[in-house]
Amino acid sequence: MSVTLKQLAASLGLSPTTVSRALNGFPEVNAATRARVREAAERLNYHPKPRAKSLATGRAQAIGHVIPLSTSHEIVNPIFADFIAGAGEIYGQSGYEMILRVVADAEEERAYSDLVARRAVDGVMVHGPRIRDARVPLLDSLGIPFLVHGRTSEITSPYSWLDINNKRAFQRATQFLSDLGHRRIALVNGLEDMDFAARRRRGYLEALETAHIPPDPALMRQAEMTEPYGYRAGLEMMRLPQPPTAFLASSMIVAYGLRRAMSDLGLKLGRDISIVTHDDELSYLPNDGDIPMFTATRSSVREAGRRAARMLLQLVTQPTDAPLTEMMEAALVLGASTGPAPK
Amino acid sequence: MSVTLKQLAASLGLSPTTVSRALNGFPEVNAATRARVREAAERLNYHPKPRAKSLATGRAQAIGHVIPLSTSHEIVNPIFADFIAGAGEIYGQSGYEMILRVVADAEEERAYSDLVARRAVDGVMVHGPRIRDARVPLLDSLGIPFLVHGRTSEITSPYSWLDINNKRAFQRATQFLSDLGHRRIALVNGLEDMDFAARRRRGYLEALETAHIPPDPALMRQAEMTEPYGYRAGLEMMRLPQPPTAFLASSMIVAYGLRRAMSDLGLKLGRDISIVTHDDELSYLPNDGDIPMFTATRSSVREAGRRAARMLLQLVTQPTDAPLTEMMEAALVLGASTGPAPK
């Protein structure tokens, strides 16, 4: 069926050693021989088996992704698909395999230890970091290269991460709204034990402070980011004695819910009420066109996946103690969903 | 760092053979010895390295998923995340690894051949089958167990699949609407080179015929399933000289778009206009509650992932020439988005 190195070597009258070296570009092999080997490998459709290769080299040639499944809500964060699409692109180019584990968050740490103990991967991507995330010290002690997509507050030891500037993004968005005259600005956030959500809240609060707007707990919510959540939050907040004139939403889906609530109330976006949302540029939730539907803090999660994968591969291939970090700024793009505060 | 079988054996004064057999439950090892070995393995935190194991056994203990990325739209189908969450659950229980490749659909076939040639996986899951999908004969000729999530029309050779009854679901949905008196029923479908979309269309057309309603091309659309697509389709169709009184949507996201269009037109769902959508029960797009927002053909794609994984593992572990097939029926659940046709 499928050729082994030994068979290939035999068919060429060469030793496996030489063939291996010829194919892996070692200098100590005659150019003519190398050409012969390459040609024969092509012709016989030879593919080295990664299992054998990695047994011999000690490198797994694979990166592990552990997808947490919040046990309480059984929700898979929709950004994973696009992030993974981006990362997979890079792994493919670099000859790395991506191995995925989906685990309830209670077993997440065991999943990492297991991947490492079995030497199944050379590096690990950490998804959905929470505040003071226990996985960072765990992976540190396991001594495997890892990269966090996001950051985790209140962890002092250095680690490698790629994140978007969530705080600044929401700070700018809030300030943008206050510049438009809004003083009742609501925050419809994701769960704030997630680090990204906590940072967005901080950005929001700082901007309020700068604008001398006292924060109002009635205008802040956190929950899993679904459409009905956005809808309910919108409706209920608009029923307050002093309703908001603007909303900050943590995801497109939440913004959809808000928009529906406003529509039900007969309010026109950009005139009667303003919405700014974060937009991860998920492929199936486009917010583009000449004038996007929503004003948004925009940052491609697919691009984040690509960059994160590159960084992690670098950590794997060129180990160093200096951690790699990258901050991506989110663009604030103007859409049709914002306007001056109604007087 | 991490113990090998040989080290474990040495520390016990046993041969690797015996230790291997003790841990793998072979009968020819003394019960007392087995207990000793188990205890020591636990104590020394021994984990067999899958690479070595699979090199020796010839089994990869891994399943491959190839996620197609439609090059034209760069869209990752949002159902993948939930399907994979379901499948991953089963793989985890069975000690299989899930390896993922994300590839542009042009290179999809090469990705499969490569996975097989490198012996990286024991079986393959086929996602997003199109009509007359070339991957089925390809995988057949490669001689690797595979399971299709969905089916592929116009392929005569038998193959294993798990699908929902798309045709019947949309037939029932259409009939349900016609029973309510609707005669102008629109279909806002996914791309119809995708097999699932083609089947839905057939179900729709058959039901129309049964109800003696002539199909109207102006009431049928197909495209990538995004919210703006649903919105535009809704608006434009309602501007027709003879607008529809009901819509069939191929996904929740499309239904969101339709709903927004209706809302913009001041039409109330369930009274002025009806919508039935397919609902894959994606975790972040809930359509539940006492009375769900949308009347829907409902089928959990996460559960499909679980079942598909079980079937594929069965194909891998107990090879047979008889293909495995399973049809899941979608429930037709009544929500708030449908009502009798306005006269």
Next chain:
DNA sequence: TCAATTTTTCAAACCGCTTTGGATAGGCGC
């Protein structure tokens, strides 16, 4: 021309596990 290099190739060990084909020892019947 011949020793000294340099280039090119190879044999064998190894990575961590499974598995085949014994070997050893204890238990059995007679």
Next chain:
DNA sequence: GCGCCTATCCAAAGCGGTTTGAAAAATTGA
């Protein structure tokens, strides 16, 4: 006490590659 089983354990040969240490061939220099 002896032959024959059965229950246990082990040495060694793979699985398909890489890599070390050495040998063979080609080249160089004087």
